Amino acid sequence: xxxxxxxxxxxxxxxxxxxxxxxxxEHMGLTGTKKGCDQGACGACTVLVDGERINxxxxxxxxxxxxxxxxxxxxxxxxxxxxxxxxxxxxxxxxCGYCTxxxxxxxxxxxxxxxxxxxxxxxxxxxxxxxxxxxxxxxERMSGNLCRCGAYNGIVEAIAETYAKEPA
Amino acid sequence: xxxxxxxxxxxAAGAIRLSSVAAYPKYLGGGTxxxxxxxxxxxxxxxxxxxxxxxxxxxxxxxxxxxIGAAAKNTAVATNQxxxxxxxxxxxxxxxxxxxxxxxxxxxGGNILQRTRCTYFYDDAARCNKRAPGAGCDAIDGFNxxxxxxxxxxxxxxxxxxxxxxxxxxxxxxxxxxxxxxxxMMKLVDLHRLPGSRPDIETELESNELITAIELxxxxxxxxxxxxxxxxxxxxxxxxxxxxxxxxxGADGTVRDVRLALGGVAHKPWRAWKAESALxxxxxxxxxxxxxxxxxxxxxxxxxxxxxxxxxxxxxxEAVLSELVGEFA
Numbered sequence: 001x002x003x004x005x006x007x008x009x010x011x012x013x014x015x016x017x018x019x020x021x022x023x024x025x026e027h028m029g030l031t032g033t034k035k036g037c038d039q040g041a042c043g044a045c046t047v048l049v050d051g052e053r054i055n056x057x058x059x060x061x062x063x064x065x066x067x068x069x070x071x072x073x074x075x076x077x078x079x080x081x082x083x084x085x086x087x088x089x090x091x092x093x094x095x096c097g098y099c100t101x102x103x104x105x106x107x108x109x110x111x112x113x114x115x116x117x118x119x120x121x122x123x124x125x126x127x128x129x130x131x132x133x134x135x136x137x138x139x140e141r142m143s144g145n146l147c148r149c150g151a152y153n154g155i156v157e158a159i160a161e162t163y164a165k166e167p168a
Numbered sequence: 169x170x171x172x173x174x175x176x177x178x179x180a181a182g183a184i185r186l187s188s189v190a191a192y193p194k195y196l197g198g199g200t201x202x203x204x205x206x207x208x209x210x211x212x213x214x215x216x217x218x219x220x221x222x223x224x225x226x227x228x229x230x231x232x233x234x235x236i237g238a239a240a241k242n243t244a245v246a247t248n249q250x251x252x253x254x255x256x257x258x259x260x261x262x263x264x265x266x267x268x269x270x271x272x273x274x275x276x277g278g279n280i281l282q283r284t285r286c287t288y289f290y291d292d293a294a295r296c297n298k299r300a301p302g303a304g305c306d307a308i309d310g311f312n313x314x315x316x317x318x319x320x321x322x323x324x325x326x327x328x329x330x331x332x333x334x335x336x337x338x339x340x341x342x343x344x345x346x347x348x349x350x351x352x353m354m355k356l357v358d359l360h361r362l363p364g365s366r367p368d369i370e371t372e373l374e375s376n377e378l379i380t381a382i383e384l385x386x387x388x389x390x391x392x393x394x395x396x397x398x399x400x401x402x403x404x405x406x407x408x409x410x411x412x413x414x415x416x417x418g419a420d421g422t423v424r425d426v427r428l429a430l431g432g433v434a435h436k437p438w439r440a441w442k443a444e445s446a447l448x449x450x451x452x453x454x455x456x457x458x459x460x461x462x463x464x465x466x467x468x469x470x471x472x473x474x475x476x477x478x479x480x481x482x483x484x485x486e487a488v489l490s491e492l493v494g495e496f497a
Contacts, residue, residue, distance in 0.1 A: 016174040016216075019203070039204050040270060052243075052272045058200045059273065062174050063218060110268055118247045121263040121403065126252040143403035144267020 001065050005030070006074030020056035020064055021045045024071055032072040032101045036146070043145035046102035046109070047071050053109025055144075072101035075108065084108065087158035095149035103145050107159045110141045133164045169206045176218040180346045180380050183219050187376040188348060190215030195378055197239065197278030200270050205283065208290055210299055219378065220275065226250070232386035238277030238344075238379045242266070242332070245276060255384055257393035257412045261335035264397040267404050277379040280333055280343070280359070281371070284326035284435075285406055287311060297323045298367040312473040314406060317481070318434040318465070324367030325471065328360060328436050329406050335395055337437035338412040338429035339384055347377030356382070360436030367435070389416035389425060392495055396488045397431070398480060407432035409481045415452070415492040423447045423456075426489075430464075433481055440464045443485065452493045454486060461485040 003010045005028070012027060021038075024030040024047075036044030038057045045057040048070040076082040084104055087093070094100045114133050119126055122140045131137065138156055147155060173190070177183035187193035194213035196202060197220055205211040223237030228250040236245060245251055246262040266274065288294040288306040295304035307315055307325050315325040333356065341356040359371050373379075393414030399405040410431035416424040426447045428440035443464035450456040461482035468478045 016172065017169045038207070040200055043267065043269060046269055053269050054273050055200070055267075055269045058198075058203050058270075060174075060196075060199055060203060060216075063196070063199065063220065106269065109272075113243075113268060116247070118243055119252065119259065119263060120268075121260075123263075126256050126259055140403050141268055144269050 001062060003061070003065060003069065004067065005069045006071060007068075014061055016060065016062045018061050020047070020059040020061045020069070023061040024056065030071050030073055033105075034098055034101055036099065036102075041146070042099070042102075043106055044099050044102040046106040046145065048105055048109050051109065051112055053106050070105070072104055075104060082108075084158065084162045087162045088155070091154040091158040091161065092151065093154040093158040094147070094151050099145060099147045099149075103142070103147070103155055106142060106145045107163075110138075111159075111163045113141070133160070135160075138164065170209065170212050170214075172206075172213050173215045174218065175215070176221055178221060180219075180222060180378055183217050183222065183378055184346065184348055184376055186217045187215065187378075190217075193217055193376065195219045195277070197275035198241070198270075198273035199278075200266075200274045201278065201282040205290075209292065210283075210290060219277065222380065224275075232388060234384040235344075236276055236382045236384070238275060238381055240276045242271040242274045242276070242279060243268075245332075246271065253391065255335070255339060255387070255390050255393065257338065257390065257395045257414060258332070258335040258384070260395035261331040261397075261410075261412060264395055264410070265331035265406075276332070276382055279330055280336075280356070280379060280382075281373075282330055283370070285329045286315065286326040289326060298326060298363075298370075301366065301368045308471060312471040314408065314432065315471060315474050316434050317468040317470050317474055317477050318430070318438055319362045320435065320469075321363045321365065321367070323365050324363035324435065326363070326367065326435060327432055328434065330437065331395070331397060331407065331410060331431060333360075333437040334410055334429045334431035335412045336382065336384075337439045338393075338414060338427040339387060339390060340427070342383040342385065343379055344381040344383060345373070345377050346380050347374050349374065351380075353383075357437065357439045363435045370435075387414065387427070390414045390427070392416075392492055393427070394488060394492060396484060396491075398484055409433060409477055409484050411481075411484045411488045413485075413488045413492060415489060417452055417493065421452055423450050423452050428464075428485065428489075430481060430485075433468075433477060440485070442466075447489075452489070454490055457486040457489040458482065460489075 036042035224239040443460040
């Protein structure tokens with residue numbers, strides 16, 4: 001099977017039962033992406049596929065060949081941090097850090113969704129051409145990423161500082 | 169997960185051909201429910217036929233109707249401008265469920281065929297007639313907060329978990345099917361079954377039959393429609409009760425027409441036929457909405473953990489219809 005992960009090509013002989021998450025962690029040494037619930041409930045395994053966020057635990061790797069996959073390791077150049085990573089440090093957007101790679105990838109995908117005009121459950125006007133990343137939109141759209149340390153306030157502040165026009 | 173073969177279909181005919189040569193095939197969409205069930209060995213297919221390469225087009229027709237390819241992702245449907253303006257309740261219903269990540273993975277076909285989230289269905293140490301016919305049901309005397317109050321049976325009190333399907337039921341959606349015996353169409357409300365004595369048989373689909381598209385017939389007044397979901401947390405939780413509603417009001421304040429469906433209350437998306445017929449021609453007033461809700465829930469019956477949902481469903485129906493009247497003011 002042929003994969004494009006963080007800008008590089010890889011070929012693996014894989015059992016079709018292997019999830020994208022297990023491909024990263026068990027076959028590639030990319031352990032940034034975390035296994036939380038392994039059933040799509042916590043978001044710790046969130047990665048980007050062609051720029052869209054998905055739960056890699058529910059993704060059979062075989063279905064994701066030849067798509068541009070980005071894990072937390074690929075968010076920024078080696079030796080550099082993504083601006084959102086700086087903001088997470090600045091705002092204490094984590095305690096144990098286990099959910100953080102998923103939070104980061106999810107936020108990057110989420111902001112792209114806002115820019116593409118994808119509505120959410122709290123978008124009041126479904127016919128609006130543009131959607132503002134305000135406090136309610138941000139929290140609703142990040143609800144697929146749990147943080148059992150409860151660092152939500154810091155996470156929201158970090159994302160808002162990086163992407164929102166006004167403080168969350 | 170037990171071993172299985174994997175093949176990707178190029179079109180519906182190819183998918184049916186591939187599934188016809190397997191003993192226990194399953195069509196695979198985004199996998200957000202099926203992969204999870206396979207990992208728990210609740211589902212044990214020996215072959216997966218990937219149908220995500222089939223049509224995901226959303227065809228906007230001049231007569232106001234829409235045709236949505238079964239491989240369309242939930243995000244694509246909820247974002248589509250024609251869906252948002254012609255059938256806002258459908259966009260609202262999709263967005264009320266799951267998470268951003270799951271919206272990006274899950275297909276329309278898979279959403280319709282997803283299985284109950286009853287915890288006893290998932291737990292192979294529990295008794296479940298849906299997972300193991302004849303085994304019994306641990307939900308009836310167990311944790312049944314999320315379970316059915318309408319149309320349940322002594323064999324099964326599970327609910328259908330889809331939000332999207334509640335809107336589809338209200339909107340008279342038609343499911344396009346293709347199988348070894350050819351193509352046919354079926355109303356979404358006729359696709360899912362009540363549990364009866366065979367809760368393991370959940371739909372009217374024939375062996376290896378595939379959902380290829382969903383058709384939303386023209387319904388002009390659906391521009392005034394919405395979906396409200398009541399749940400235990402503000403986001404990313406299954407419904408306790410949900411209501412999809414569209415209301416057509418006459419100039420004299422009477423209900424010219426109405427579409428109403430309930431989620432979280434039954435083994436299938438529950439079209440509220442009784443409430444609809446009670447409402448047509450009536451004044452659009454709270455007491456009429458309440459009376460219609462009473463009529464719909466007259467035969468509801470609760471268990472220890474979900475009795476509250478009977479009153480809750482009535483209140484949500486009343487509130488949502490009142491909200492839609494407000495939109496006309």
